[in-house]
Amino acid sequence: EDKVVQSPLSLVVHEGDTVTLNCSYEVTNFRSLLWYKQEKKAPTFLFMLTSSGIEKKSGRLSSILDKKELFSILNITATQTGDSAVYLCAVEGLKAAGNKLTFGGGTRVLVKP
Amino acid sequence: GAVVSQHPSRVICKSGTSVKIECRSLDFQATTMFWYRQFPKKSLMLMATSNEGSKATYEQGVEKDKFLINHASLTLSTLTVTSAHPEDSSFYICSARVFLAGYEQYFGPGTRLTVT
Numbered sequence: 001e002d003k004v005v006q007s008p009l010s011l012v013v014h015e016g017d018t019v020t021l022n023c024s025y026e027v028t029n030f031r032s033l034l035w036y037k038q039e040k041k042a043p044t045f046l047f048m049l050t051s052s053g054i055e056k057k058s059g060r061l062s063s064i065l066d067k068k069e070l071f072s073i074l075n076i077t078a079t080q081t082g083d084s085a086v087y088l089c090a091v092e093g094l095k096a097a098g099n100k101l102t103f104g105g106g107t108r109v110l111v112k113p
Numbered sequence: 114g115a116v117v118s119q120h121p122s123r124v125i126c127k128s129g130t131s132v133k134i135e136c137r138s139l140d141f142q143a144t145t146m147f148w149y150r151q152f153p154k155k156s157l158m159l160m161a162t163s164n165e166g167s168k169a170t171y172e173q174g175v176e177k178d179k180f181l182i183n184h185a186s187l188t189l190s191t192l193t194v195t196s197a198h199p200e201d202s203s204f205y206i207c208s209a210r211v212f213l214a215g216y217e218q219y220f221g222p223g224t225r226l227t228v229t
Contacts, residue, residue, distance in 0.1 A: 034218065042119075042206045042220040043157070088156060092216070099210075100147065101218060103156045 002027040006089050006104035014112050017079050021107045023089030024071040031099060033065055033072050036088040038106070043088055046074070079111045115141050115211045119221035126197055127229055133193045134224045136207030142187035143209035147218070148180070151204040163190040197228040 003026045013019055025033065032050045036043035047056045049065035049072060056063050060079075065072045076083055086108050090101040116139040126132050136146055144165050149157040161182050162170040169182035179201075181193040194201055206223040210216055 032216065036220075042223040045217060045219055048217050090157075090218075092218075099216070100159055100162060101208075102159075105156045 002091060002093050002102040004089055004091050004102050004104035006087075006107050008107060009105070010108035010110070012110045012112060013079055015080055017111075018075065018077045019079060019083075019109060021074040021076075021087050021089075021109070022071060023073070023104055025089075025091045025102075025104075026070065027091045027093040027102065029094035030067065031092040031094050034090045034092070034101065035063055035072070035074050036090065038086045038088055039084075046087075076109075079109075081111050081113055084109060084111045115209065115217070115219040117207065117209050117219050117221040119207055119224050121224060122222060123225045123227075125227045125229060128198055129196055131193055131195045132197055132226060133191055134205055134207075134226075136190045136192070136209070136221050138188045138209040138211070141209070141211050143190075143211060144187060145210040146184060146190040147208045147210070148182060148190075148192050149206045149208065151206060151223075157206065160192075194226065197226070199228045202226055202228045 005024050007022045034048050035046040047063045052067040060077045063074045086106040088106045089104040092101050118137045120135045146163040148160045151157050159172050160175045163182045163184040165184045171177045184190040204223050204225050208218045208220045210218050
C-alpha cells in the first residue's frame with residue numbers, strides 16, 4: 001500500500017523566517033510527487049516533481065525531489081502571514097486499476113506577524 | 114492553469130434525502146476525475162476515480178450504492194450522496210487530471226455537506 005508521511009505536523013514561525021517541509025514516501029511505480037497549499041477551501045496546486053535533483057521554483061517557494069532516498073522538501077523563504085496554510089504532499093503511482101494520488105497528512109504552517 | 118468548478122459550494126439537507134454535487138472542468142477536457150472526502154483537520158481521502166464513459170472505480174470501504182458517480186461527459190462528473198445521514202456530513206472535493214507539463218491534478222473548490 002502506498003504511503004506518504006509529512007513532517008513536521010505543524011509549525012509556528014514569524015514573518016521573514018524560512019521554513020522547510022518534509023515529505024517521505026513509499027509508492028509502487030512512482031510517477032510524480034505533487035505539493036499543494038490548502039487554506040480554507042480545496043487545495044491549490046504548487047508543484048509537480050518527477051525527476052530527482054531538479055529544483056522547481058515559484059517566487060519564494062521551491063521544491064526538490066530525491067527519488068533515491070524517497071523524499072521531497074518544500075522551502076518557503078521570507079515567509080509572510082499569507083503563507084499560513086496546510087501544505088499537502090501527494091504521490092502518484094502507476095497502478096493497473098488506474099493512477100491515483102495518495103496524500104500525506106499535511107503540515108500546518110502558521111506565520112505570525 | 115486548469116480551472117475546476119464545483120456546485121454547490123455548501124448544502125444542508127435532511128436525513129434520508131439525496132444530494133447531487135457537480136464537478137466541471139472549465140477550460141479543458143478531463144477523461145479522469147477524482148472524488149475525495151476530507152474530515153476536519155485531516156488529509157484528503159480518495160473515494161473513487163471517475164472515468165468518462167465507464168463505471169467509476171471505488172476505493173476499499175466506499176459504498177458505491179451510497180455514493181453514485183456519473184461521468185457522462187469530458188467536462189462533467191457528478192457525485193450523488195443517496196439517503197444521506199449525519200455521518201455523511203463532510204467536505205467533498207473533486208479533482209480533474211490534465212496533461213500540461215505532465216499529468217497534473219487540479220482541485221475544485223469543494224462542497225461542504227451538512228446532513229441534519
